[in-house]
Amino acid sequence: MPGTFRSLRGFNFRLWAAGAFVSNIGTWMQRTAQDWLVLAELTDKSATAVGIVMALQFGPQVLLLPLTGFTADHFERRRILLVTQACMGLLALGLGVLTISGHALLWHVYVFAFLLGCVTAFDAPARQTFVSDLVTESELSNAVALNSTSFNAARLIGPAIAGLLIAAIGSGWVFLLNAASYLAVIASLLFLRGAELQRRARSVRARGDLIEGFRYVWNRPDLKAILLMFFLIGTFGMNFAIYISTMSITVFHGGAGQYGVLTSTMAIGSVTGALLAAGRTQPRISMLLAGAAIFGIGLASAALMPSEWLFGVALMVVGIAAQTFTTTANSMIQLSTDPAMRGRVLAIMLALALGGTPVGAPIVGWVADSCGPRWAMVIGAASGVAAACVAIRYLVRYRQLRVHIENGRPRLSIDQAR
Numbered sequence: 001m002p003g004t005f006r007s008l009r010g011f012n013f014r015l016w017a018a019g020a021f022v023s024n025i026g027t028w029m030q031r032t033a034q035d036w037l038v039l040a041e042l043t044d045k046s047a048t049a050v051g052i053v054m055a056l057q058f059g060p061q062v063l064l065l066p067l068t069g070f071t072a073d074h075f076e077r078r079r080i081l082l083v084t085q086a087c088m089g090l091l092a093l094g095l096g097v098l099t100i101s102g103h104a105l106l107w108h109v110y111v112f113a114f115l116l117g118c119v120t121a122f123d124a125p126a127r128q129t130f131v132s133d134l135v136t137e138s139e140l141s142n143a144v145a146l147n148s149t150s151f152n153a154a155r156l157i158g159p160a161i162a163g164l165l166i167a168a169i170g171s172g173w174v175f176l177l178n179a180a181s182y183l184a185v186i187a188s189l190l191f192l193r194g195a196e197l198q199r200r201a202r203s204v205r206a207r208g209d210l211i212e213g214f215r216y217v218w219n220r221p222d223l224k225a226i227l228l229m230f231f232l233i234g235t236f237g238m239n240f241a242i243y244i245s246t247m248s249i250t251v252f253h254g255g256a257g258q259y260g261v262l263t264s265t266m267a268i269g270s271v272t273g274a275l276l277a278a279g280r281t282q283p284r285i286s287m288l289l290a291g292a293a294i295f296g297i298g299l300a301s302a303a304l305m306p307s308e309w310l311f312g313v314a315l316m317v318v319g320i321a322a323q324t325f326t327t328t329a330n331s332m333i334q335l336s337t338d339p340a341m342r343g344r345v346l347a348i349m350l351a352l353a354l355g356g357t358p359v360g361a362p363i364v365g366w367v368a369d370s371c372g373p374r375w376a377m378v379i380g381a382a383s384g385v386a387a388a389c390v391a392i393r394y395l396v397r398y399r400q401l402r403v404h405i406e407n408g409r410p411r412l413s414i415d416q417a418r
Contacts, residue, residue, distance in 0.1 A: 004279045007143040012192050013134040019188025021150045026181025028158025033174035035241045042106045047246045051365025053113045058357035060117040069347025072125040084123035089182030091116050096175030125347040133198050141331040145278035148327045152270035163260020213344030225394035226329050229387040235356030236383035239364045246373035252308040265312035269319025277327040289391035291325030296384025303377035
């Protein structure tokens with residue numbers, strides 16, 4: 001099997017990837033329908049309301065941080081995922097029933113978003129670290145990248161399907177279809193071959209376990225740099241639901257179909273970025289620098305585009321950059337972290353990347369309402385530039401990044417061994 005897809009040789013990872021792919025399609029369908037329900041049906045095009053929904057959905061990543069990473073490191077991840085996936089399916093079912101019956105109100109969406117965020121806070125670190133239970137250490141970086149490819153391939157398909165279904169039968173049915181999609185990932189978890197699961201070192205419970213992850217990160221300059229970059233881009237940059245929905249409705253005057261297509265267009269870039277990451281043998285921080293810088297430049301370019309088609313092209317570039325950044329960071333953290341600490345460190349990463357949304361999303365939404373969506377995207381572009389500056393500082397201080405002249409041309413040198 002080609003090197004890009006080498007981790008699919010294992011039965012367990014193949015089965016997990018197939019079930020997760022179906023569920024991810026449903027997840028992206030629901031995200032699209034939820035944003036559209038709030039923006040176009042329950043409010044008068046309020047980007048602020050979309051920002052509040054995002055804040056409620058991702059805020060629990062921070063609130064529950066001490067418990068979520070601890071849970072992923074100390075309990076069987078397969079059982080955690082069975083519980084969390086079932087709960088998310090029930091929440092999708094409940095919101096779907098409310099919407100179809102015509103009883104859905106804005107505060108209902110707020111409540112369901114918060115409950116989903118609470119469940120996801122436990123699901124995300126367990127799901128991210130569960131990949132290491134499915135493949136060998138040598139294939140972990142590839143599996144992380146393919147896992148991300150699956151998520152973003154679903155992002156390519158899900159919003160486009162959702163846009164068509166919203167126009168044809170309404171948002172409520174999209175939520176019900178997402179609820180059904182969780183059956184696929186639950187089935188994949190049940191049919192995994194237990195004897196082929198990788199048995200990793202699991203933490204021994206002791207006093208101070210809940211804050212041990214913070215101590216571990218504090219003593220690792222590389223992890224601190226990666227996590228700060230994640231915070232900047234996750235908080236102010238990755239508010240794509242706000243960018244795309246407001247640009248589609250208020251600038252390009254499109255409907256649900258255009259919104260779904262633009263979201264899927266960005267996913268083309270995300271899938272491309274994930275596949276490129278899967279083909280690399282070793283993730284490096286220099287790729288984080290490139291991803292962050294191109295992310296900022298891409299968002300700035302998208303903010304200037306005069307038509308929806310050129311906007312879509314710019315979104316592809318943003319998708320490649322964002323996926324290069326997130327996949328490389330995820331792989332670097334998993335490969336360089338003690339296996340017994342992975343759950344807690346990844347929980348911190350997810351809390352910074354997604355938990356910053358309660359701060360960033362309402363601000364970006366307010367800017368979109370007050371100054372226009374193009375200015376909101378400028379904030380996201382600035383976050384990419386700031387993250388690139390963090391990477392440069394780390395490389396100069398800890399990896400001896402230097403600029404020298406060779407044959408009349410400027411060259412960069414980095415100490416890769418550090």
